[in-house]
Amino acid sequence: MNSRNGSDLRAFFQPAGVAVIGSLREVMGTAYGVIKNMRRFGFSGAIYPINPNPSKYGDVFGSKVYSNVNEVAQLIDLAVVITPPPTVPEIVEGCARRGIKAIIVMSEGFAESGKEGAALQRKLADTVLRTGVRIMGPNTFGVVNAANGLVTIPPYTDNDKIERGGIAFCSQTGSIGPHQVPLDDWAYPVSKMCDLGNKCDVDEVDILNYLADDPETRVVAMHMEDVRNGPEFMEAARNLVARKPLVVLKTGRSEAGAKATASHTGSLMGSDQIYDAALRQVGAIRVNTWQELWEVPRTLLYQPLPAGNRFAVITFTGGQGAIAADAASAAGLAVTDFTSATVRKLSEVFPRLGSNPVDIGPAMSDSRSQSSSNPFSALEKTIPLVLGDDNVDCATITFSCGKQLVPLYPMVVDMLHRLTKDFSKAVNIWLYGTSLSAMQEMARQLQERGLPAYLDLDVAIKALGCAAYYSRIKSSLRDWENSKKRTGNCN
């Protein structure tokens, strides 16, 4: 019954009416909590709280409570179920009979908890096969759609808003998502989120197909513990990668990690080498750390793809340039040599400029080469020369943030935006300094102008390395398409 059609998941993300089935006790982790979240983030569809004792509640956040989905006359295309596990199969069956197409089963206590739970989960899978209903979960926090305020993921409630943007996150656990990066302080641009949970039905293949077609999503980031169907996954991933980048954190790199992953999901996994080869073959960007999973996508979202991997870095101190050069090599970037024209022009800015990394520290502290009205005139002169160089595909600019400089940030951000926007090169900014709050403020202002800022140098450079990697994938896909056209060969 699973047609594996991307549009299948539409009801999970764009439902007109949502039944939320479970306890209406005013605490988190209940149906009440889900409804509260949806109201808070301004969900634009209808909400139908479902509880056996509707008279006890009257209404919840303005929505009338019903005792059963069958009592609701209007269209319901999504049901969210948070009830004790033994009750779930019957409720789900009832939803399917009612014609509800999509069900998110949030309840825990299924395959992840032992034999009894596994038997209950098999019943859900059976309902899927018999009725064609689609189930996300069980053991999931559900979904986020930043476009319509559909937010079922409970931990999201610490934030006051969701920054609507182009990055989709898909995870196998609701505790891993952009709601676990500092969203309130420094908004993270999200399109959709999805916690697949135990995957009794909807799995990574469905979500990849859906996100490939989703016009709001420009980059997909995925936390993956296992894959249910290898060939299908590869096809879906390959299809998505042809259209947008796919960043994957796959756990189980090490033996210990594989053991921990298996114990968490209860699933059998193949060896990491197989996953690694498969991810490489489909052109996915495999990242290795929690931080990279969130941070790499931002450069992919905000910046043009670099034409190649030739990297430049502009620093305020030579010591950092050497650290950046090591990081670039580790990220697969080549620290480029400038053209002789650029070398000449740089040396006209300041005699010791000309090589890459570009250390503008001496120029900045030299009063002769500095304009008194702009303490960053060395940046002003250097950035266009570096980004305009034919040997440069991408660059990191480092910037020292101090509290004393905060009043200057709007001017600096304007300048950085103005100097970088006309080059089709991937640029990001590494911020360092004495004050984390100052760095956050600067990062926020830069992001508003489409300049991704990082508090970690290595991650900033890694993000450019990943962008260059994806650029190579894209151009090899193009070459392959072109050769197909020329030879008429479809393989």
Added chain:
Amino acid sequence: MNSRNGSDLRAFFQPAGVAVIGSLREVMGTAYGVIKNMRRFGFSGAIYPINPNPSKYGDVFGSKVYSNVNEVAQLIDLAVVITPPPTVPEIVEGCARRGIKAIIVMSEGFAESGKEGAALQRKLADTVLRTGVRIMGPNTFGVVNAANGLVTIPPYTDNDKIERGGIAFCSQTGSIGPHQVPLDDWAYPVSKMCDLGNKCDVDEVDILNYLADDPETRVVAMHMEDVRNGPEFMEAARNLVARKPLVVLKTGRSEAGAKATASHTGSLMGSDQIYDAALRQVGAIRVNTWQELWEVPRTLLYQPLPAGNRFAVITFTGGQGAIAADAASAAGLAVTDFTSATVRKLSEVFPRLGSNPVDIGPAMSDSRSQSSSNPFSALEKTIPLVLGDDNVDCATITFSCGKQLVPLYPMVVDMLHRLTKDFSKAVNIWLYGTSLSAMQEMARQLQERGLPAYLDLDVAIKALGCAAYYSRIKSSLRDWENSKKRTGNCN
């Protein structure tokens, strides 16, 4: 004349009287700026501003201005020189004649800037050889001593205080130091800092000898671009490592990094393999990134050395446990199996507990196993069992920070301190969540109780891996000492 005696550097860090020679214009990067910093951080010694036009200034921050060091009758044991490069050799010569033992030459424009500068720097080296005066620099920001407020490093001025603590930082550029990590928001525990600059005299060997003897310093972190004398460096490093851990970020890991390093320092370097082997041989902890240089020392400072590399992790979600297990393997840690007694006791806390990584998420969301008065009772019961296990040497505890939880932090921090303090195991805390400000607040409170907190999971675990590595170094040194005693063999 260089006796390479650790106590040689005492005048650089504990001078009774300091002459600061240079412009008294009220801007940063002048003698005025240095004096301002020293006053601000409460330097306890005497300060003598030296300027050819004393009548122009009268006094600077309460210190009378002199036209020449010879006019000062009192003891001067340190001079700080920030004058135009061509004037420096004569000034330094004058200081040496005056009997001043230590000179910090802050001025730029020596070997790093070309031929002329290199000639000037040779004059300084010549003065050292002839007179026995010790020179730090040129092209240095100088020193910090948190114990007496001697702060010559200009960029430090964005901070209002220095957190006095046990970590010494030594760098080859003043732009790399703990004044470039968010010190004001989350104080970094510093004993001494030192920017070696161009190393015309004082070099890494001197500073290692000094810091080995310094009772305030318990961990040494070093940014290194090159080494002047390999065998001497190895001896000094080996001597230090026998007493305290040495964390080194050596740039030039890659070809591009080596080229950038050479161009920055103007020095010839050996191949990275040689450095790597040497650092390994002396038992230094080599780290790879900017962040690791600051973050690894904190676990070494605050926590006992683990007896071995057997690692446990307690998380709020199984997905993170798997990520942590991969990170542990990468950091050289073994994700341990608990003893059968611990497995039994954990399963009594909650049926699904017992394996490592320890996922307390299900126990926390299960109302039966939770106390209503303490939402963290699952942590309360689990931590002592995990840390008490004979198979566990070190552990990371992860904690989700939300703004809503801030009022609970004092209680949580009390609890974490109480539950961890009686085990001689290395423990650190990884904080994640929605609010960076909440995470910072929690980190600050934890650090006050001696629990190092991290905002990056991989760095937290890497720090434990480094602690386990150093523990192995220490025990092999002990074994070697013991075998020497037994055999009477001195080699």
